[in-house]
Amino acid sequence: MTRVLYVLDLMGVAVFAISGVLAAAQAGMDWLGALVLASVTAIGGGTMRDLLLGRHPIFWVRDARYPWVILATAVATIVYVHHLPSPGLALLVADALGLALFAITGAQVAETVRHSPLITVMVGTMTGAGGGVIRDLLSGQVPLLLRGGFYASAAIGGIALYLLVQVAGLPRRHAFFLGLAAVFGLRMAAIAWDWHLPALTPPRSQWSHP
Amino acid sequence: MTRVLYVLDLMGVAVFAISGVLAAAQAGMDWLGALVLASVTAIGGGTMRDLLLGRHPIFWVRDARYPWVILATAVATIVYVHHLPSPGLALLVADALGLALFAITGAQVAETVRHSPLITVMVGTMTGAGGGVIRDLLSGQVPLLLRGGFYASAAIGGIALYLLVQVAGLPRRHAFFLGLAAVFGLRMAAIAWDWHLPALTPPRSQWSHP
Amino acid sequence: MTRVLYVLDLMGVAVFAISGVLAAAQAGMDWLGALVLASVTAIGGGTMRDLLLGRHPIFWVRDARYPWVILATAVATIVYVHHLPSPGLALLVADALGLALFAITGAQVAETVRHSPLITVMVGTMTGAGGGVIRDLLSGQVPLLLRGGFYASAAIGGIALYLLVQVAGLPRRHAFFLGLAAVFGLRMAAIAWDWHLPALTPPRSQWSHP
Structure with missing residues (x-):
């Protein structure tokens, strides 16, 4: 079980590294920029989590396998991007x-430090979506997270379910898989049916605040 | 006294959460983006302070009342923004x-860790203005703090006064209220009379540095 | 030897503070914005290093001489910028x-915490180039680091050499000066002959990821 989680975790890091390289390609960066963007996307969320919870050493300082996976994935993606079309749906x-x-997993780490449902949701969402926010900032874009697309919403929904079913008496291990399925399912459904949250209407009178 | 400070602190968090929602509305974000922006604006400065000073648990991880106040304030503001004009001056x-x-309060926390006036001014200013800087970055704008408006200047002036009157022999408690009044007064005066610091003239020859 | 390093370190801080003021002038900021930008450029990289490695107090909280050097350098540069052309090549x-x-030096600090060559390269590069990345983000620009110019590349090359010659049996002290010379030489050569890394070709099919 722990071993499965570790492998899944490395897979998650690899996937986010790929998305960083693709963002770098879109922005016309060179291959070093791609490496940097792959790294911050892959380890950004977990680094925020560890810093905010005061966990040292940071996960990728403790276990150098994470940076190696990022390096290998990023280099492979850089080569791939030169020759083949973007994999799109996959x-x-x-x-x-x-x-x-x-x-x-971010939510679970938060629980070990502090038992507050709101903080668990915040830290978990940050772990999942934080790397993408840094990637977008460094690419010079308003984080897509803030512009909709039901991304953080999927994370929040799944973490909430993970917490609720435990309150209802389900063992933590089952709650883990339910939460996982919920985040994944919500995000896939949002892509399939183009779900969006309603936009705020802008305030009538301009208000500037430095 | 401590109780009064705590209530004032929660009020400060609430006010900054409101400013985050208004910035999100101005930028056309959805309500989740508004929640995120409200949170980073409200806890950004204090989080930087705690991380830089190595204070764990971070204030909002230790006391979940902060996130709850942000959540309640942000939701109320989101509803308000849909129906009523921006409150402007208030x-x-x-x-x-x-x-x-x-x-x-950021300056006071810095003092407990390290007795250096310059570091007290730096950390205090960061605590006061840091959340707004992150809010502006995430909204895709150059932080208004850097573009003028006598915002950080008011903080620096007030903290300097807070330190000076203590050197002059005033008890810390009185210095606290004097510093508070100075920051508030300077900022209000800057709004009333449109104070600005002089802009730097750009360097004659272009110098690019990666 | 340690004394020489300390003086060189303060010089490095001063130089980066100057580059922050020049960036602020280019962006039309006021003198307070220039002070802020000078500070984050000068201490940004080392602050990231200390936060990620869990070293407290942060270097500039422990030794207030760093902020004083930044303040003095920034004020002098602000005055200079008003009267004289940008010093360019110097x-x-x-x-x-x-x-x-x-x-x-960032690489050396990383080594004291964790013996992994990849992490040493990552933390060293971040220490050298991190301040400039924050400076560019706050000025509203995509970090030039990500757009080429052989800046981080020079740091990576020099740190790699520093590690390799130690594996080959050279004492750490000599490796230090070789690494230093390599970063400096690579960066100067990159400026002289306008070296660039190849850009990635953008992925054929658009792929958007929130």
């Missing part, structure tokens, strides 16, 4: 799996 | 109060 | 020296 599926994994 | 006043509170 | 040389120093 990547979206893999990315949704990465989001689900990081969100629920 | 908010600017509340925001100046939040800045004053966070700057001076 | 600054590029000084900046390359700062990069070299921060990258190799």
Whole structure:
């Protein structure tokens, strides 16, 4: 079980590294920029989690297998991008799996530090979606997370389910898989049916605040 | 006294959460983006302070009342924004109060870790203005702090006064209220009379540095 | 020897503070924005290093001489910028020296925490180039680091050499100076002959990932 989780975790890191390289290609960066963007996307969320919870050493400092997986994946993706079209749907599926994994494992880590449902949801969502936010900032874009697409929403929904079914008496291990399935399912459904949250209407009078 | 400070602190968090929702509305984000922006604006400065000073658990991980206040305030603001015009002046006043509170309490926390006036000013200013900087970055704007408006300047002025009057022999408690009043007063005066610091003239010859 | 390193370190901080002020001038900020940008450029990389490695107190909290050097340098540069043309080449040389120093000393700090060559390269590069990335983000630009120019590449090359010659049996002290010279030399050569890494070709099919 722990071994399965570890392998899934490395897979999540690899998937996010791929998405970083693709973002770098889209932005016209060179291959070093691609390596940097792959790294921050893959380890950004988990690094925020460990820093905020005061867990040292940070997961990728403790276990150098994470950076090696990122390096290998990023180099392979850089080569791939030169020769073949973007994998499209396959990547979206893999990315949704990465989001689900990081969100629920992030929530579990938060629980070991502090028992508050709100903080568990916050830290879990940050672990899942934080790397993508840094990737977008470094690419010069408003994080897509903030512009809709039911990405963080899927993470929040799944973590909430993970917590609720435990309150209802389900063992933690089953809750884990339910939460995982919920994040993944919500994200896939959002892609399939183009789900969006309603936009806020802008405030009538301009208000500027430095 | 401590109780009053705690209530004022929660008020500061609430005010900054409101400013995050308004920025999200201005940028056309959905309500989840508004929640995220409200959270980073409200806890960003204090989180930087705690991380830089190595204080764990981070204030909002230790006391879950902070995230709950943010959640409640943000939801109320989201509903409000749909129906009523932006509160304008009232908010600017509340925001100046939040800045004053966070700057001076941030300075006091810094003092407990390290006795250096410059570091006290740096950490206090960061605590007061840091959340707004992250909010602007995530909204895709150059932080207004860097573009003028006498915002960080008000914080720096008030913290400097707070330190100076203590050197002059005033008890810490009185210095606290003087510093608070100075930040608030400077910021309000800057709004009323449109104070600005002089802009730098750009360097004559272009110099690019990667 | 340690004393020489300390002086070089303060010089590196000063050089990066200057580059922050120049970036602020280019972006039309006021003098407070220039101070802020000078500070984050000068201490950003080392702060990331200390946070990620869990080293407290952070270097500039422990030793207030760093902020004082930044303040003095930034004020002098602000005055200078009003009266004289940008120093151009001299600054590029000084900046390359700062990069070299921060990258190799950052690598050495990483080694004291964890013996993994990949992590040493990552943390060293981040220490050298991290401040500039934050400076560019706050100025509203895609970090130039990600757009080429052989900047991080020079740091990576020099740190790799520093590690390799130690594996080959050279004492650490000599490796230090070789690494330093390599980063500096690579960066200067990149400026002289306009070296660039190849850009990635964008992926054929658009792939959007929130």
